[in-house]
Amino acid sequence: MSADRTQYIVGVDLGGTNIVAGALTADGSRQFAMRSIPTNPGVGDEGVVDRIVGLVQSVILDTIEQANATHRDFIGIGVGAPGPLDRERGIVVIAPNLGWKNFPLRDRIHDRLNLPTTLDNDANCATFGEWWHGAARGGRDVVGLTIGTGIGGGLILNGTLFHGASDVAGEVGHTTIDLNGRHCKCGNYGCLEAYASAPAIAIRAREVLVREEGESSIPSMVNGDFDAITAQIVYDAAKDGDPVANEIVRDTARYLGVGVANLLNIFNPDIVVIAGGVTAAGDALFVPLRAEVRRRAFRPAVQAVRIVAGELSGTAGVVGAVASFKQQHLGGV
Amino acid sequence: MSADRTQYIVGVDLGGTNIVAGALTADGSRQFAMRSIPTNPGVGDEGVVDRIVGLVQSVILDTIEQANATHRDFIGIGVGAPGPLDRERGIVVIAPNLGWKNFPLRDRIHDRLNLPTTLDNDANCATFGEWWHGAARGGRDVVGLTIGTGIGGGLILNGTLFHGASDVAGEVGHTTIDLNGRHCKCGNYGCLEAYASAPAIAIRAREVLVREEGESSIPSMVNGDFDAITAQIVYDAAKDGDPVANEIVRDTARYLGVGVANLLNIFNPDIVVIAGGVTAAGDALFVPLRAEVRRRAFRPAVQAVRIVAGELSGTAGVVGAVASFKQQHLGGV
Numbered sequence: 187m188s189a190d191r192t193q194y195i196v197g198v199d200l201g202g203t204n205i206v207a208g209a210l211t212a213d214g215s216r217q218f219a220m221r222s223i224p225t226n227p228g229v230g231d232e233g234v235v236d237r238i239v240g241l242v243q244s245v246i247l248d249t250i251e252q253a254n255a256t257h258r259d260f261i262g263i264g265v266g267a268p269g270p271l272d273r274e275r276g277i278v279v280i281a282p283n284l285g286w287k288n289f290p291l292r293d294r295i296h297d298r299l300n301l302p303t304t305l306d307n308d309a310n311c312a313t314f315g316e317w318w319h320g321a322a323r324g325g326r327d328v329v330g331l332t333i334g335t336g337i338g339g340g341l342i343l344n345g346t347l348f349h350g351a352s353d354v355a356g357e358v359g360h361t362t363i364d365l366n367g368r369h370c371k372c373g374n375y376g377c378l379e380a381y382a383s384a385p386a387i388a389i390r391a392r393e394v395l396v397r398e399e400g401e402s403s404i405p406s407m408v409n410g411d412f413d414a415i416t417a418q419i420v421y422d423a424a425k426d427g428d429p430v431a432n433e434i435v436r437d438t439a440r441y442l443g444v445g446v447a448n449l450l451n452i453f454n455p456d457i458v459v460i461a462g463g464v465t466a467a468g469d470a471l472f473v474p475l476r477a478e479v480r481r482r483a484f485r486p487a488v489q490a491v492r493i494v495a496g497e498l499s500g501t502a503g504v505v506g507a508v509a510s511f512k513q514q515h516l517g518g519v
Numbered sequence: 520m521s522a523d524r525t526q527y528i529v530g531v532d533l534g535g536t537n538i539v540a541g542a543l544t545a546d547g548s549r550q551f552a553m554r555s556i557p558t559n560p561g562v563g564d565e566g567v568v569d570r571i572v573g574l575v576q577s578v579i580l581d582t583i584e585q586a587n588a589t590h591r592d593f594i595g596i597g598v599g600a601p602g603p604l605d606r607e608r609g610i611v612v613i614a615p616n617l618g619w620k621n622f623p624l625r626d627r628i629h630d631r632l633n634l635p636t637t638l639d640n641d642a643n644c645a646t647f648g649e650w651w652h653g654a655a656r657g658g659r660d661v662v663g664l665t666i667g668t669g670i671g672g673g674l675i676l677n678g679t680l681f682h683g684a685s686d687v688a689g690e691v692g693h694t695t696i697d698l699n700g701r702h703c704k705c706g707n708y709g710c711l712e713a714y715a716s717a718p719a720i721a722i723r724a725r726e727v728l729v730r731e732e733g734e735s736s737i738p739s740m741v742n743g744d745f746d747a748i749t750a751q752i753v754y755d756a757a758k759d760g761d762p763v764a765n766e767i768v769r770d771t772a773r774y775l776g777v778g779v780a781n782l783l784n785i786f787n788p789d790i791v792v793i794a795g796g797v798t799a800a801g802d803a804l805f806v807p808l809r810a811e812v813r814r815r816a817f818r819p820a821v822q823a824v825r826i827v828a829g830e831l832s833g834t835a836g837v838v839g840a841v842a843s844f845k846q847q848h849l850g851g852v
Contacts, residue, residue, distance in 0.1 A: 270819050279819070327684055341785070343676055350787020351660055352823035361781040362815060364709075365696050365774075374780075374815045376697075441698075447707075448694040452674075452785065454683020482695060482707045486603050486612065490685035 191259055194218070194249060195511050196242050198265045199308060199503030200234075201225060202283025202335070206500065207241045209249040210508045212261065214319055219248040220501055227284045234284065235291070239298045262302040264511030266311030266503045267291055273353050273514070276305045283335075306347070306510040308503055309338025310356055312496070314347050315506030316459045318519060320498040325457035329449045330496075331358055331442070333462030336371075337379040341453070347513055359383065363444045381441040384417035384463060391420045391434045402430035421467055438464060439471050443478025450483035450491060461496030468495075524592055527551070527582060528844050529575050529634075531598045532641060532836030533567075534558060535616025535668070539833065540574045542582040543841045545594065547652055552581040553834055560617045567617065568624070572631045595635040597844030599644030599836045600624055606686050606847070609638045616668075639680070639843040641836055642671025643689055645829070647680050648839030649792045651852060653831040658790035662782045664691055664775070666795030669704075670712040674786070680846055692716065696777045714774040717750035717796060724753045724767045735763035754800055771797060772804050776811025783816035783824060794829030801828075
């Protein structure tokens with residue numbers, strides 16, 4: 187086994203709905219065997235570990251075949267998981283969507299697969315992936331927002347993922363933009379997440395439509411069942427020019443703009459990368475979002491930043507989990 | 520001149536009202552000739568440079584006498600000035616209180632005193648000073664807030680002052696806490712500064728008192744002239760148990776708590792240091808402030824942080840300007 191053989195790292199992105207995994211060459215230049223399976227959290231914590239282990243094994247076997255590699259060419263596994271977590275001890279502290287409390291995920295995976303394993307926050311990984319091989323390439327100071335069921339975030343400072351004193355750094359979804367505002371799942375009032383996450387987008391659409399304000403095709407899209415309105419339905423309607431849906435997307439852009447402007451004045455990044463379903467709205471989202479940022483942030487901060495959509499749809503977390511493995515285990519990416 | 524002679528660095532803290540300066544040994548362990556003169560911005564930009572140069576010369580001469588040093592023991596000058604500024608070019612971009620636009624302050628001082636000179640934001644310097652030799656000693660990731668005419672801030676990440684992509688980082692006073700809230704001097708609505716700066720505290724007191732809500736000694740303290748109410752008068756009345764003044768301080772604590780909670784969820788610092796006149800309120804400020812932070816920030820972030828009052832009243836900016844000189848000119852503090 188000569189030292190110049192290509193080495194591989196497996197990345198795992200564990201979510202409440204799906205587990206995504208794939209292998210990358212250690213330099214990140216090539217991907218192999220990227221795949222996704224349902225998480226099925228109902229099978230319990232050890233059952234989910236079984237599913238992760240099986241998925242990683244299939245990724246390794248298929249990569250060996252596709253890349254003409256051997257088992258010994260695999261140097262580790264990077265895992266992204268919902269936070270809060272304790273990276274040093276490799277523990278998921280609380281993950282409501284998985285029903286976990288203080289679960290030692292890193293060591294469970296390491297024990298089963300006998301490869302060095304690291305753990306990091308899923309939104310940190312998604313940001314790090316976009317920086318390593320996606321829309322935030324070349325950035326020095328980067329903020330990432332991932333908009334889905336919640337709004338996660340990550341910070342990259344001087345090209346290094348920043349974790350803070352207790353691995354909480356980057357929770358930009360839980361910053362107050364309206365101190366007397368909407369109640370958030372985290373217990374706070376007025377969090378960005380309570381306005382601009384996918385469920386919040388659906389709720390705001392419902393609120394407008396039950397008041398029968400404005401013309402919209404959404405009620406007929408859900409056969410009059412307003413509880414069936416989802417963010418995806420709003421995005422689809424907006425694309426078809428639905429005026430209520432477009433208003434909801436514009437408001438979403440404005441809320442996100444407030445949050446992004448705060449990050450510009452605090453952190454003065456050179457790139458802000460936004461990922462998640464809502465970014466499919468394209469200019470309908472990004473034009474009013476950038477306008478709100480211009481209104482609120484300091485000019486030198488606005489001039490220094492590019493605000494872009496993520497490029498690695500579905501795989502940013504896997505790519506970033508590999509990058510996080512490199513940072514934590516090899517000392518740098 | 521042997522290499523083991525003690526070296527000295529002069530720190531300058533330029534404000535709209537006063538210029539403070541003093542000399543520190545390069546290791547920061549001893550201070551000499553700390554002093555303050557009025558800025559008198561009316562004398563014009565070159566007039567202010569004259570005042571700075573004269574002050575630095577007097578600091579150097581007195582330090583030579585007090586410390587038995589020589590001119591050659593002085594290795595540089597660190598200057599803190601109101602932002603936004605361009606550190607690399609040594610330029611103050613805009614300083615409304617000084618009436619300056621694109622003024623090359625660093626080179627003007629360097630040309631006159633022939634010592635290496637660096638420029639940094641005044642609030643950055645105040646935070647860095649508290650970290651180097653004040654209340655934030657030992658912190659790794661530190662956020663500083665300086666509450667005066669405005670609310671400035673600074674970020675220390677991994678023990679290094681963080682500037683961002685265009686030297687704007689740390690402007691925590693200009694983060695939105697109420698997106699439809701009070702108009703701020705920066706043009707934005709709902710900035711923390713519009714609620715918790717000294718002028719904002721005075722305005723809120725006036726608003727309560729003109730409605731004749733609650734008993735208060737403040738109207739008699741200003742002989743009925745509500746325009747004469749200042750933040751200092753509110754602090755003094757609060758100390759004497761004035762109920763309206765105490766309500767204003769509690770509200771200030773709440774607003775600051777929202778801003779600090781946002782910083783905890785974004786940066787997860789180990790120390791937040793708050794400086795400025797309002798901190799003289801002591802527990803009357805810090806107890807409700809910490810309670811608001813606990814209500815809003817993630818528990819692991821709250822558990823990891825100490826929220827403390829600044830210790831270097833009046834001199835943090837000078838001490839931090841010296842530390843910034845070391846970081847920029849010598850590569851580390």
